[in-house]
Amino acid sequence: MRLLVFIAVMVIAAVVIAVASYVAGASVGIIALRVVAVIVALQVAYFLLLLLMAVLPTPKSKTPKEGQGVREEALTETQKQ
DSSP: OOHHHHHHHHHHHHHHHHHHHHHTTOOHHHHHHHHHHHHHHHHHHHHHHHHHHHHSOOOOOOOOOTTSSSOGGGSOHHHHO
16 A cells, blocks of 8 residues: 555545544544544554565566476577577
């Protein structure tokens, strides 16, 4: 997930939580506390995602097995070199 996408999702989530809290009749302090809690939770989750992506190995490209792919007879002389 790119950083700009993460920031956009975080802002949308904060606005949704703020509006839902306001509609529910929460005070300004409670709304701010909920928004901060959501932002912190999303940042921790994003950090863990990046950490997991850095630790896990990337998938290796598969080389064609013998008998698969391009047959040698189909190659021209320049492609064989």
